[in-house]
Amino acid sequence: MKKTIICVALGAVAMYLLDPELGAIRRSIWADKFSGKLPKTGKAISEKTTKLTEKVSEVAAHADEAAAEAVDHAADKAKEVVDHAGQAGHDASEAARAKLDEASERAKNATDKAADNAKGASDKAADKTREVTDKVDDKAADAVEKV
Numbered sequence: 001m002k003k004t005i006i007c008v009a010l011g012a013v014a015m016y017l018l019d020p021e022l023g024a025i026r027r028s029i030w031a032d033k034f035s036g037k038l039p040k041t042g043k044a045i046s047e048k049t050t051k052l053t054e055k056v057s058e059v060a061a062h063a064d065e066a067a068a069e070a071v072d073h074a075a076d077k078a079k080e081v082v083d084h085a086g087q088a089g090h091d092a093s094e095a096a097r098a099k100l101d102e103a104s105e106r107a108k109n110a111t112d113k114a115a116d117n118a119k120g121a122s123d124k125a126a127d128k129t130r131e132v133t134d135k136v137d138d139k140a141a142d143a144v145e146k147v
Contacts, residue, residue, distance in 0.1 A: 017023050017030070 017027055019026070
């Protein structure tokens with residue numbers, strides 16, 4: 001229904017402006033009426049376009065700054081993570097070195113104790129061998145005396 005009314009209205013305007021007898025006069029009147037308004041409208045559109053362009057440039061500059069800040073922040077965070085990982089690796093290395101030193105000290109102590117035990121056992125065996133040798137020598141001497 002709306003389309004029909006719009007079409008009828010446009011048709012009436014077209015007939016009014018294109019009338020063979022008075023259409024040229026009517027068009028001239030309308031041209032005079034609206035010709036003063038066109039420069040004002042063009043100027044308003046130009047001003048709005050200029051303002052819009054300035055706003056878009058301003059928003060783009062802010063977006064560029066925000067992006068640069070975000071990149072800097074991300075780079076700082078990445079550096080912190082790398083530094084933290086490096087410190088953790090260093091700490092783990094130091095802990096492993098301390099454990100190795102501790103194990104090495106235990107192994108040295110165990111080796112020293114085993115050597116001491118072996119020396120003690122060797123000394124005991126040597127003493128026992130001397131005792132047996134002395135007994136054998138004594139018995140041999142007794143046997144020689146009896147003969």
